[in-house]
Amino acid sequence: MQMSNITVMKKILMLLFSSISIISLAQPDANTILEKVDKNMSSKNRVFESEMIIHGRRTSRSITSRSYSAGNKQSFTEYLSPAREQGTKMLKLENQLWIYSPSTDRIIQISGHMLRQSVMGSDLSYEDMMDERKMTEIYTAVISGNETLDGRNTWVLVLTARVEDVAYYSQKLWVDTERYIPLKQEMFAKSGQLLKRATLSDVRQIQGRWFPMTVVYKDVLKEGDGTEFRMTSVKFDQPIPDYIFTKAALKQ
Amino acid sequence: MIRFLFKGIMRDRSRSLLPVIVVALGVFLTVFMSGFLKGVFSDITELNANFSTGHVKIQTRAYAENADQIPNDLAILNVKKLIADLQKDYPEMEWVQRIRTGGLLDVPDSLGETKGQGQAVGTAVDMLSTGSHELERMNIKKSLVKGSLPARQGEALISDDYARRFGVSVGDKVTLFGSTMNGSMMFKTFVVSGTVRFGNSVLDRGAIFMDINDAMLALDMDDAASEVLGFFKSGQYDDIKAEAIEASFNLKYNIKGDEFSPVMSRLVEQEGLGDYLKLAGNASAIMVMIFIIAMSIVLWNTGLLGGLRRYSEFGIRLALGEEKKHIYLTTIYEAVLIGIIGSIIGTILGLGAAYYLQKYGLDVSAIMGNVGMMIPTVYRAEVTRELFYIGFFPGLIATVFGNALAGFAIYKRRTSQLFHELEV
Numbered sequence: 001m002q003m004s005n006i007t008v009m010k011k012i013l014m015l016l017f018s019s020i021s022i023i024s025l026a027q028p029d030a031n032t033i034l035e036k037v038d039k040n041m042s043s044k045n046r047v048f049e050s051e052m053i054i055h056g057r058r059t060s061r062s063i064t065s066r067s068y069s070a071g072n073k074q075s076f077t078e079y080l081s082p083a084r085e086q087g088t089k090m091l092k093l094e095n096q097l098w099i100y101s102p103s104t105d106r107i108i109q110i111s112g113h114m115l116r117q118s119v120m121g122s123d124l125s126y127e128d129m130m131d132e133r134k135m136t137e138i139y140t141a142v143i144s145g146n147e148t149l150d151g152r153n154t155w156v157l158v159l160t161a162r163v164e165d166v167a168y169y170s171q172k173l174w175v176d177t178e179r180y181i182p183l184k185q186e187m188f189a190k191s192g193q194l195l196k197r198a199t200l201s202d203v204r205q206i207q208g209r210w211f212p213m214t215v216v217y218k219d220v221l222k223e224g225d226g227t228e229f230r231m232t233s234v235k236f237d238q239p240i241p242d243y244i245f246t247k248a249a250l251k252q
Numbered sequence: 253m254i255r256f257l258f259k260g261i262m263r264d265r266s267r268s269l270l271p272v273i274v275v276a277l278g279v280f281l282t283v284f285m286s287g288f289l290k291g292v293f294s295d296i297t298e299l300n301a302n303f304s305t306g307h308v309k310i311q312t313r314a315y316a317e318n319a320d321q322i323p324n325d326l327a328i329l330n331v332k333k334l335i336a337d338l339q340k341d342y343p344e345m346e347w348v349q350r351i352r353t354g355g356l357l358d359v360p361d362s363l364g365e366t367k368g369q370g371q372a373v374g375t376a377v378d379m380l381s382t383g384s385h386e387l388e389r390m391n392i393k394k395s396l397v398k399g400s401l402p403a404r405q406g407e408a409l410i411s412d413d414y415a416r417r418f419g420v421s422v423g424d425k426v427t428l429f430g431s432t433m434n435g436s437m438m439f440k441t442f443v444v445s446g447t448v449r450f451g452n453s454v455l456d457r458g459a460i461f462m463d464i465n466d467a468m469l470a471l472d473m474d475d476a477a478s479e480v481l482g483f484f485k486s487g488q489y490d491d492i493k494a495e496a497i498e499a500s501f502n503l504k505y506n507i508k509g510d511e512f513s514p515v516m517s518r519l520v521e522q523e524g525l526g527d528y529l530k531l532a533g534n535a536s537a538i539m540v541m542i543f544i545i546a547m548s549i550v551l552w553n554t555g556l557l558g559g560l561r562r563y564s565e566f567g568i569r570l571a572l573g574e575e576k577k578h579i580y581l582t583t584i585y586e587a588v589l590i591g592i593i594g595s596i597i598g599t600i601l602g603l604g605a606a607y608y609l610q611k612y613g614l615d616v617s618a619i620m621g622n623v624g625m626m627i628p629t630v631y632r633a634e635v636t637r638e639l640f641y642i643g644f645f646p647g648l649i650a651t652v653f654g655n656a657l658a659g660f661a662i663y664k665r666r667t668s669q670l671f672h673e674l675e676v
Contacts, residue, residue, distance in 0.1 A: 054435060056435060057314065057325065057326065057511075061435070085436055088437055098366075101429075104439040104441045106358070106439060106441065107366070108369070108429050109358075109365070109366040110356070111369070113371065114371075118435070120431070120436055121325065121435015
């Protein structure tokens with residue numbers, strides 16, 4: 001009788017181990033998922049045009065821009081409309097940011113606490129716009145569960161910063177299990193306070209990678225209906241002239 | 253009787269000198285400290301009113317909830333009409349509009365690129381209109397360190413500390429970078445017409461003062477204002493009148509459910525100033541209480557010592573048949589006279605010292621390098637009507653109370669032992 005119990009127990013344990021092994025084989029580990037997300041979201045360089053719709057407490061307004069970026073160290077944005085913003089340019093080199101204002105013909109370097117300020121009243125800060133590092137460079141990931149989001153299966157990753165100079169100490173990422181694209185993102189302070197939320201949608205396959213064309217950002221500490229960031233065109237790995245990423249280009 | 257007692261007090265200095273000095277000192281401290289505290293608290297209130305709160309302040313409800321973030325996107329709109337209506341409805345007040353903004357104050361090099369920059373708090377007031385009292389109200393002229401007041405649009409004053417830190421001279425250009433009311437990037441270059449120093453880090457830290465019209469243009473705030481301040485034309489804050497104006501305004505303008513409807517608040521409801529004013533009112537009462545208790549104990553003690561010294565005198569008076577009650581009453585009458593003399597001397601000295609401090613003030617700017625509160629750097633006393641009696645009656649009460657306690661010893665003398673005690 002005792003022998004038969006032991007046999008049953010052994011069978012149960014074997015079944016349990018095999019189930020765990022099967023699940024492990026089906027689900028890549030968190031850092032592998034994050035690497036695949038990086039492969040989709042990051043590129044050697046990219047050129048895109050976008051429309052940013054800022055839903056304020058009183059009014060909504062739309063700003064269009066053209067941006068060039070190379071790796072995570074260089075980017076250049078020129079605002080195209082409305083007239084108030086037309087000709088305003090932003091240049092990021094390494095971790096420095098300059099803004100050119102055509103009305104005053106001045107190039108101003110943005111630093112310190114101003115980097116945490118909102119860009120043109122949006123839910124994005126200069127810091128958000130500047131940080132284009134790969135997720136794997138700044139976070140370690142752990143899978144905390146699986147959820148279905150708008151009919152898509154997702155892994156819920158909890159990311160914790162492993163570097164000091166990071167805008168958000170931790171993040172929660174809902175990653176599409178099929179396309180390796182985050183569909184939802186929550187950004188937290190070190191205290192655990194939720195700071196921002198992003199919803200990514202309109203995922204398209206562009207030049208062999210999945211990419212979300214629309215991101216709705218919501219600064220949860222700010223009232224308003226968030227900021228919709230829509231890419232109207234995006235091209236990866238394009239030749240970009242070197243002069244674009246110089247201060248001289250700001251005044252041109 | 254009074255003349256008799258008065259002569260006794262004057263001729264026997266050892267009977268009166270110490271109590272008079274004690275009472276005079278106590279009354280002097282009460283009067284002077286009351287005037288000093290009243291003056292300092294009044295100055296704090298006035299400084300805050302002039303720079304920040306007004307006697308009443310109007311903001312949109314949404315702005316008021318987040319005022320520390322200077323959210324100009326929630327500013328008051330149609331401000332010209334609002335001010336015209338206010339002038340008609342509440343003519344006893346002067347109404348002014350102000351714009352506040354925050355951002356970076358950037359100093360360019362010869363190529364127009366950033367040479368230095370720091371955080372800035374911009375305040376825009378009506379500097380250029382004839383008849384505007386804003387410069388006077390904010391004491392800007394007296395706070396000028398270098399240069400002159402802005403004479404035309406495009407000129408601004410910056411804090412002297414900031415100018416020194418970044419090597420900005422009068423006539424140089426600085427650019428204020430921030431956000432417009434609509435959230436657009438705001439760049440506005442000003443010519444520095446002068447530098448100011450208020451001696452207060454809240455006001456001096458990266459401050460830039462500009463004309464309201466410049467701010468309206470730069471911040472896309474045509475016919476809009478961060479806040480509208482109201483000041484009583486008399487210059488004195490009157491809480492009862494302010495409360496009536498507040499109630500009437502809010503009834504008319506504050507629409508439930510509309511977060512952008514204007515809402516009025518009184519000076520005492522803002523930035524803890526109500527607590528300051530209460531504290532100022534209580535401080536004198538607390539001081540008088542402490543004075544009465546402390547002085548009574550001291551004068552009781554003095555009375556006891558006097559009683560011991562006059563032991564024989566009281567004994568002889570009792571032996572001669574004077575009633576204990578009469579002796580007790582004469583000591584009380586003496587105390588009243590001593591109290592009056594000491595209180596008059598103390599009140600005169602206290603009023604004199606308070607008046608001196610009211611006129612010349614006490615400049616403490618040197619030891620207030622980094623004060624974060626909006627408090628004045630020159631402390632002034634304020635001579636008010638109540639100072640004429642605030643120390644007088646406590647001085648009198650303390651003397652009488654102290655002597656009344658000490659005088660009980662008279663009742664403990666036994667007539668049967670008197671001749672033995674007096675060795676007659």
